[in-house]
Amino acid sequence: MTQEPVFEESSGNVFADLGLEDADELFTRGKIGIQVLRLLKARDLKQREISELLGISQPEVSHLMKGEFQRFSEGKLLTFLKRLDTEITLHLRPRHEGTTMNETIISL
Template identity: 80%
Template sequence: MRQEQIFEKSSGNVFADIGLEDADELLTRGKIGIQVIRLLKKRHLKQDKISEILNISPSEVSHLMNGEFQRFSEGKLLYFLKRLDIEITLHRV
């Protein structure tokens, strides 16, 4: 017997798709956090230097680099971009 696969079209926000109340905020944090990680990796910085630049503890650096963005507010993640000399313009819909 062959089982039919069922697919559901995504809304573009996986957090909303699974029914989380703060889906928009989680998606925003994820997008910002990924950009922070990309910049840090591109600069080939060691954990102690990242800690110094972002003004956070080494354990927080580990959480950040492991994608645990829920540990940081949206404002804190934006602050990280600022510390990396990235100019930010936000557009809310």
């Protein structure tokens, strides 16, 4: 007798689905980190070159290239994007309707 597989719809954030406390932060780091990896892979740099470009040690480059984004703060990952000549725009708006806040866009 085979049992039918059970599927559960994702919230879109795997860390939240796993019940992790800092799920939003981990998800944000992951999105930023993936973009950093895409840019680095497109440049086809050696780890030594990445180390110099991003201003981090070779062991840190190794962690970054393995996708271990939890080792880096969101700010550090954003700094990597800036060093990779990426324009960063933050779009700030209320999370919930009815909250008073003017929508703001910040370019870094």
